[in-house]
Amino acid sequence: MSVIIGNQLVLEPVTLGLARVHADLQAELGVPIHPQWPNPEFHDMLHSDMPAELEFWAIIHVGDRQMIGEIGTKSPSHDPIQLSGTTVEIGYGIVPEYRGRGLASEAVRLLCDWLFSIATVRVITAKTDPKNLASAKVLLKNDFQPAGKSDEGRFVFTRR
Numbered sequence: 001m002s003v004i005i006g007n008q009l010v011l012e013p014v015t016l017g018l019a020r021v022h023a024d025l026q027a028e029l030g031v032p033i034h035p036q037w038p039n040p041e042f043h044d045m046l047h048s049d050m051p052a053e054l055e056f057w058a059i060i061h062v063g064d065r066q067m068i069g070e071i072g073t074k075s076p077s078h079d080p081i082q083l084s085g086t087t088v089e090i091g092y093g094i095v096p097e098y099r100g101r102g103l104a105s106e107a108v109r110l111l112c113d114w115l116f117s118i119a120t121v122r123v124i125t126a127k128t129d130p131k132n133l134a135s136a137k138v139l140l141k142n143d144f145q146p147a148g149k150s151d152e153g154r155f156v157f158t159r160r
């Protein structure tokens with residue numbers, strides 16, 4: 001996995017195992033972790049039996065030098081060769097204090113650009129709770145198209 005650099009954000013690759021220990025994650029990133037991180041959904045993932053090797057990117061706010069969220073694929077590997085020609089689902093979260101500033105949009109754009117150019121992914125999908133209109137707006141801003149509902153009742157978006 002690569003470090004991905006944007007205007008306001010840096011996406012720094014880390015593993016789930018490292019993220020399970022806040023002090024280790026903070027030492028690895030070299031920046032503080034926002035006290036509101038992780039959000040409840042990612043918190044559940046941290047305390048699940050998912051493999052410690054699972055990779056994601058820490059979202060670091062450049063100006064504030066602080067980890068403010070996470071983004072990644074729901075794929076077991078971010079190896080560009082393994083992702084080539086596939087459909088990949090992404091997920092992301094930003095701490096509440098940093099929402100509404102375009103940061104989730106930038107993080108999604110950065111990850112999608114990386115997936116399409118480096119990993120040559122064909123289709124990117126994302127799911128969002130029907131009540132989470134802000135997340136749906138993030139996806140629409142990033143050229144995702146509505147693609148129906150999942151079995152769990154979440155809105156599905158796709159980008160090609």
